[in-house]
Amino acid sequence: MENNICHRCGKPIYELIDFGSNQDGTINTxxxxxxxxxxxxxxxxxxxxxxxxxxxxxxxNNQTMNKGKKNTITV
Structure with missing residues (x-):
């Protein structure tokens, strides 16, 4: 899946379930x-x-973002 970002809040969207939905129930990307x-x-x-x-x-408190690695969290 390509990198998608919400056009309203800027949140990265990684999973299909995270997309919004249209009135007819279809996915809004x-x-x-x-x-x-x-x-x-x-x-x-x-x-x-x-x-x-x-x-x-x-x-x-113990989570930090890894620099150089996109969207990974070290615990």
């Missing part, structure tokens, strides 16, 4: 499931920062 469900944008009235805080879990 422009948005993630946290932003677009059944053809409707969700979470109206919140800022991007609030959306990120709500949808992306915080890292544990």
């Amino acid at each position: 422009d948005y993630c499931h946290n932003c677009y469900v059944n053809g409707i944008f969700v979470d109206h009235g919140i800022s991007l920062e609030e959306k990120i805080e709500k949808n992306i879990p915080p890292r544990k």
